[in-house]
Amino acid sequence: MFGHYNVFVHVSQSGPSRSYLTLLDLLCKHYCHTVIQLSAYVQAHKDGSLQHLLSGENEAYDYDLIVIGGGSGGLACSKEAAALGKKVMVLDYVVPTPKGTTWGLGGTCVNVGCIPKKLMHQTALLGTALQDARKFGWEFDETVKHNWDTMKTAVNSYIGSLNWGYRVALRDKNVNYVNAYAEFLEPHKIKAVNKRGKETFYTADKFVLATGERPRYLGIPGDKEYCITSDDLFSLPYCPGKTLLIGASYVSLECGGFLAGLGLDVTIMVRSILLRGFDQDMANRAGAHMEEHGIKFLRKYVPIKVEELEAGTPGRLKVTAKSTETDEIIEGEYNTVLIAVGRDACTDKIGLDKVGVKVNPKNGKVPVNDEEQTNVPHIFAIGDILEGKWELTPVAIQAGKLLARRLYGGSNVKCDYINVPTTVFTPLEYGSCGLPEEKAIELYGTENLEIFHSLLWPLEFTVPSRDNNQCYAKLICNKLDNDRVIGFHYLGPNAGEVTQGFGVAMKCGVTKEQLDGTIGIHPTCAEVTITFYRILQHFVG
Structure with a gap:
């Protein structure tokens, strides 16, 4: 290579040194009569092709x-x-x-x-x-x-x-x-x-x-034989009937929510907390709304056995569960058992x-x-x-x-995993972006946070007189950084649409003052984002 000359250069794991790049530049100018751009060296080193070239390797891949x-x-x-x-x-x-x-x-x-x-x-x-x-x-x-x-x-x-x-x-x-x-x-x-x-x-x-x-399955008798997961539910060839959902993940709450909305008898078995990793104040509000609308929660229980009582579409299953706090054992009969305890x-x-x-x-x-x-x-x-x-x-x-x-493509842009907006599609939808309150307190301390909130009653809920003041929004601001918004949480209709716009604002570093100066769209649920009230003391439940 390089005009019949063999060149041996050590390539460091941390990247090509300046002298290394200068040497290559001189070699190329002198022997190849071609000026190769410095960026090309760096890219070739990063993708591994430069090391293949220097070692004389020229293996052809499919x-x-x-x-x-x-x-x-x-x-x-x-x-x-x-x-x-x-x-x-x-x-x-x-x-x-x-x-x-x-x-x-x-x-x-x-x-x-x-x-x-x-x-x-x-x-x-x-x-x-x-x-x-x-x-x-x-x-x-x-x-x-x-x-x-x-x-x-x-x-x-x-x-x-x-x-x-x-x-x-x-x-x-x-x-x-x-x-x-x-x-x-x-x-x-x-x-x-x-x-x-x-x-x-x-x-x-x-x-x-x-x-x-x-x-993930539970590893208990009958789980793979008789239970389903979300991988099965959406193409299930029959109505699942009376359903037990095991787990308190977003998958469990979302599936339990829409099954109940179809008029089915739904129970959710919870080992510990709802929506681990999400803001617990908001998670509990979403769960309370589900409970008020007929979804039953079995809290602090874990299943230990699932048995088939009767085959069918659906059939009948018996679930035996144990309390996580005592030695109490309970049993229940369901048509379908859906496992949603993680992936x-x-x-x-x-x-x-x-x-x-x-x-x-x-x-x-x-x-x-x-x-x-x-x-x-x-x-x-x-x-x-x-x-x-x-x-x-x-x-x-x-x-x-x-x-x-x-x-x-020669790009150096990396994926930004900070302030990613998301929505949990529970019956009353929950959208969030940034830190849960618990994490914000852990990182910054309660004394350095200003937390604002607002209860709301969507206009479309007023005439049918439902869910008055069950919708809720929370804003977490960092007092050490000009009240910059570090957490946004919204529980209400169209949560994804509301949260998406807020995600853009947080990417741009929005502060509470800038929100105060923003004019809302009336009458909408999204206007709650500019009508927050200060919570002088807010404790994590």
Whole structure:
């Protein structure tokens, strides 16, 4: 190389030194008669190609990039890389649930998460709107009832159109999509096994792990045999009937909320607290609203056994549970039991141990640096499997796009995981951005916080006379930083729409003074964000 001269240069792990870059510059000018830009050296060092060049390696791989996982993050990353001229493959395979449920391209969000959840939540809201309608003058005499099969078919037809659209988009971007399960064999080589068991082998210069998560089971007698998870619920071929939801995660509260909204008998079994990781004041308010609207909570209990009393669609199940505080044992009968106690990263069976990628043994999560790079330089990870990052679809999409641009487009923009807005679609929706009150106190101390709040009664709730002063908003400000807003929490209608705009404001560093100077839109729920009142003393419950 370099005009028949062999050059041996040590490349440090922390980056090329100034003398190292100067040497290369001189070599290229003298022997190659080509001036290579300094940025090109740095990028080549970062993506590993410079080390291959210096060591004389010129191994040809099948692909520039292989993305393992066809969810939102993996699809975004693969399409962006292909648009930047790289040869890209996506491998995606859905391992069937214990009940045999499987689905198409698009990952959890599209198939068994955000999309069907929001559509079924909307179904429940329409039921509430029907109840309100008579107060607004609508007259209808016939009995109104809900048809599960009609809803399930409509929702899954829409999801099917999304699955097809993703396949078309990959084809249009020249991304090779293969429906097969990937497993590492060597640092740059994987084995792909399709549903018929056929094995194919591929190599790539770089890899992105975007395998996502799947629901966790309880490890008690009868859980996999008789219970379902959210992976099964949205395509369940029959109405679930009387349902017990185990867990107090957002998945449990959201699913329990829309099932109750369809008129079903719903019970939620809670081991400890609602919505761990969220603001507990807001979580308890959301739970209280659900309880007032007929959802039963079994608090401080954990299941120890599930038995089938009668097979059917649905059948009858007996659940035995134990108190977390005493030796009390209780039993209950339900048609359906849904487990929603958390999710595990899908990283344990893809051969990461064979290539040395570090994984948290407790939860399967993958630690990465601020550029989503694992401890193995040519292997990256995005989405729900990241250690200590948000498990949200828009975050995975953003991270995937930005990663591809850094790898192949010369960009240096990194994904910002701070102040990410999100919404829990409970019957009374809960939107948040920034810190929960508990975390804010831990970081800054109560004396350095100013907390504002406002109860509200949405105008659309007034005529039907429901939920007076159950909607609530909270603003947490840092007194040490000009009352900058560090936490926003809203419980009420259209929480996602309200919180999204506030997320933009917090990205821009909004302060309480700036909110005070903003004119609201009247009459809306969103105007609560500029009508907060000061809480002189606010204690965390």
